[in-house]
Amino acid sequence: MTSDTDRILEKLGEIELRLQRLEDMPTNxxxxxxxxxxxxxxxxxxxxxxxxxxxxxxxxxxxxxxxxxxxxxxxxxxxxxxxxxxxxxxxxxxxxxxxxLQDLRETHPISRQVFKIILMIANGITGERDMNEVSGIPRDEMKGIVDFLRDSGYVTTSFLGGKRLTDLGTEAFYAHSQVLGGKDDMKDLDGRIEEYVSRA
Ligand SMILES: [Zn+2]
Ligand SMILES: [Zn+2]
Structure with a gap:
């Protein structure tokens, strides 16, 4: 009997020791x-x-x-x-x-302003006075852009002054319109082009 009690007491002592150790452990x-x-x-x-x-x-x-x-x-x-x-x-x-767009510009260095001119030419608005009226881009600036477009092979000018996009110009137009086409100033210009074309 005594030995049983001893064993139980011994076990309790062990348990107490374990509990003590658990309590001493840092908590989470x-x-x-x-x-x-x-x-x-x-x-x-x-x-x-x-x-x-x-x-x-x-x-x-x-x-x-x-x-x-x-x-x-x-x-x-x-x-x-x-x-x-x-x-x-x-x-x-x-x-x-x-x-x-950055890498597209490596191949086709087209700024927003230049794109506006391309957009008008693509819609058949090619006279400098007309382009100025529709876009509000000053005529001397526009002349510079048109020269750039012609010299870079984006636009051809006929003997009578009519302009149209070359294959290169068409490629640049479609590529840039994927990004620029959705911008507010371009949508705005699109609206004015539509209005102008319907009046003509
Ligand atoms: Zn890139
Ligand atoms: Zn993005």
Whole structure:
């Protein structure tokens, strides 16, 4: 009997010791969890990283944004030339590849102002006075742009002064219109062109 009691007491002592040790262990209550959100760097994809900083567990989420306009991406494309992540508004279909506007400009150095002139010529508005009336671009500036377009092979001018886009000009027009076409100033110009053409 005595030995049984002894054994029980001994066991209780062990249990007490264990409990003591458990109580002495640091508790997990002090760990602070923190969540940080960062924008993934250029060419980087979504990622999630868990790290420990002092007493905190930090979860860093990197979200994919468009490297061009920094907007949200619904449909991701990568620029074939520079690897930038592009949203659907910034992806340009060019010669069967997806590229960004910056890389398109390497091939076709067309500014917004130059694009406006191309847009008018594509719609058959080719007289300098007409183009000035529709777009408001000063005539001397327009003359410079038209000279540039002709010298670069985007536009041909007939003997009588009529202008039309060459194949190169048409290619530049379609490529640039994928990005520039949706901008407010271009939509505005589109409206004025439509109005002008319907009046003529
Ligand atoms: Zn974008
Ligand atoms: Zn690019």
């Amino acid at each position: 209550n002090e760990i602070i969890t923190e969540e940080r959100t960062e924008v993934a760097g250029e060419g980087e994809m979504d990622s999630e990283r868990v790290s420990r900083v002092n007493d905190s567990v930090v979860t860093t989420k990197r979200i994919t944004m468009c490297d061009y306009c920094f907007g949200k991406i619904d449909q991701l494309s990568l620029c074939k030339k520079c690897g930038k992540k592009l949203c659907e508004n910034c992806a340009i279909d060019f010669r069967n590849e997806i590229i960004c």
